[in-house]
Amino acid sequence: MKVSPSTYYRYKKRRAAMGDRGLKNTVLREDVRLLRLSTDECKRVLEIIKLDTEKGAKRIAEEYNKDADKPRRLTDRMVYAELRRLKLNTKELRADYLRRFGPDQPRLAWQGADSTDGKNGDGS
Numbered sequence: 143m144k145v146s147p148s149t150y151y152r153y154k155k156r157r158a159a160m161g162d163r164g165l166k167n168t169v170l171r172e173d174v175r176l177l178r179l180s181t182d183e184c185k186r187v188l189e190i191i192k193l194d195t196e197k198g199a200k201r202i203a204e205e206y207n208k209d210a211d212k213p214r215r216l217t218d219r220m221v222y223a224e225l226r227r228l229k230l231n232t233k234e235l236r237a238d239y240l241r242r243f244g245p246d247q248p249r250l251a252w253q254g255a256d257s258t259d260g261k262n263g264d265g266s
Contacts, residue, residue: 179216179224187221195236199225 145153156164179187183206190197190205197205199222207215225231230239 178227179220183214183216184224184228187216187224191230191236192240195233195240198233199231 153165186206187202190202200218202225203216203218203221206221210216222231230236
């Protein structure tokens with residue numbers, strides 16, 4: 143087989159779960175998942191980050207899923223993709239985010255940068 147190792151093991155897992163039918167049917171092979179979080183989900187993730195910036199995507203997803211019902215659960219991949227999109231995918235970036243915006247107001251990266259960064263327009 144001329145496929146990458148990750149594809150091979152994905153096919154192997156699918157064949158073990160569904161048999162030959164899982165490899166033949168292209169509809170069954172589609173792994174369609176929603177990767178973007180809703181605004182409410184994103185706000186909740188940011189609240190979790192405010193409580194502890196040391197948590198990574200996996201622990202953020204675990205914390206989120208404690209309160210979420212079954213269809214609204216997040217995977218660690220979904221959380222990590224959202225953290226990357228918001229440019230909050232490292233502990234340092236999350237800590238810097240809290241320093242800039244403070245723990246009181248949740249601001250998303252797409253809502254604009256903080257204009258009061260201590261620099262005046264006259265260069266001082």
